Amino acid sequence: MTTTPDATTAAPVVRAGSAPRHATRPPAHRRPPLGRLVGKALLSLVALAVAVVWAFPVYWMLISSLLPNVRLTSGAPTFWPTRGSFDNFGAVLDSGSFVPALRMSLAVTGLTVVAALVLAFLAALAVSRFRFRGRRSFILAVLIIQMLPAEGLFIAQYKMLSSTQLLNTVIGVSVLYAAAVVPFTVWMLRGFVAGVPAELEEAAMVDGLSRTQAFVRITLPLLAPGLVASGVYAFLQAWNEFTVALVVLPADSAKTLPVWLRSFVQTSASREVDWGQVMAASTLLAVPVIVFFLLVQGRMTSGLVSGAVKG
Template sequence: MRTKKLLLTGAHRLAILAYIVFALFPLFWLLKVSVTPNDLLYTEGVRLWPSRTTFEHFEFVLTHSASPIFFRNSLIVSGATALVVTILASLSGYALSRFTFRGKYWIVALMLVTQMFPLVMLVAPIFKMLSPLGLTNSLTGLVIVYTAFNMPFATFLMQSFFDGIPKDLEEAAMIDGATQFMAFRQIILPLTLPGIAATLGFVFTAAWSELLFALMLISGNDAATFPVGLLTFVSKFAVDFGQMMAAGVMALIPACLFFLLIQRYLVQGLTAGAVKG
């Protein structure tokens, strides 16, 4: 019995280790190619680390390309989208969790239906809607589109957190003279900080890595985001993998830093949001 348990534990750990290697190896390869000189990329063959390293790709990306502009645009769009979506999702999620009103079922059903359409079939209609308003080739247009597509998931996520908080807390606060909004702002929101962190993290990452709408709605470098900017390293006849991978490493930094800042709340949020109290 003990031997069987040890074998099972070992198998579980081996599976976890294999998954970690599978998940992290592409990131390792990204870093490896980004510090490999161009003359070694195609001559050394397959090896875990180059015989000689260089930071010339990073230097080029920072000083001789439009990557800093792409970086700034992505930060603005992702940050604004995450902030707007989290605020709106908190309000709408609270309403769905606490109130009963006519049409509530149909609103939820409509939000679910919007998640069933492939995004590619919506590009042309959205472009035709935004173009007369002057919102194509602008960061504002991207924020609006990203907000619309992230709202349903963020709303359901926040609703799951509000469902796990007893209504007695609000009722006690209102008995003491607080309004519904005061109870929401001063009591409920602080208790849902893990959920807010989880929502911020998911929405920020989704906006940061989005390519389809950024590619179709943006036509110039002034409003291009980082995923679109990565395509500038691809020409008609060649691909500069070193510079592209260096830009990819730089693109990972903000998302990693963001998750490091909110990781404590994020872990609590992912576990708490999965269970309704």
């Protein structure tokens, strides 16, 4: 009598051309080579050292703003603000000239950012989406304008604002700042506009939207990161600019913060620079930039695909 093996004792059937399942399974825990671990550790140490070198001036400015000038001018450096105070910040705010300079910088920077974004956005749309006579000449002119040194235009800019009674005014400085920022902003936005296919608007128009509605609902959300990035560039250029403001704002009553900081350093009656107050003023000058970045950093990457997909 012959017996047949039951299902529990039958040998597994291996198909032709296939290997056992356990033979191709990768090892569960495979450690990377020692050399790779050492290389990653060295790169991490180098990155940490670069970060410390980059952040140390900011840290030194902050701790110096909390120390009196006597300790800052002593021979022994202080790396921790023991017994520090906010007296330097109080002296800067009580000087009477900081608030007008802050108001002037905010007004100039705001007008520059708005004007630069509007003009550069329209120019980038025209260059990227339309073919017209003089298009290449316009692009070449934008490149040539960027090559001109700013110092070579000081006399012409001063005479232009003087003849139009715009010296020591917010509008005059904003016009010069916007003219300096627009060329590079056009190139930035041109890349973003060229990266958005025109077929998205055409598909929206097929669905019943007008050209304006298709642009506002589809294209504009996709261009939001480019507008934010261009706005950040325009903000930094206008907020930190010093030389043009020094030329076209000769009056003491009309100064932006960088020019005010220079005059604030030089107004000491004893000819001794109070570095604690200078560092406090520099910290206050950097606060609006930090606030601006905190407001826009979440929008730098948002809107990349919003509006491109319906439903």
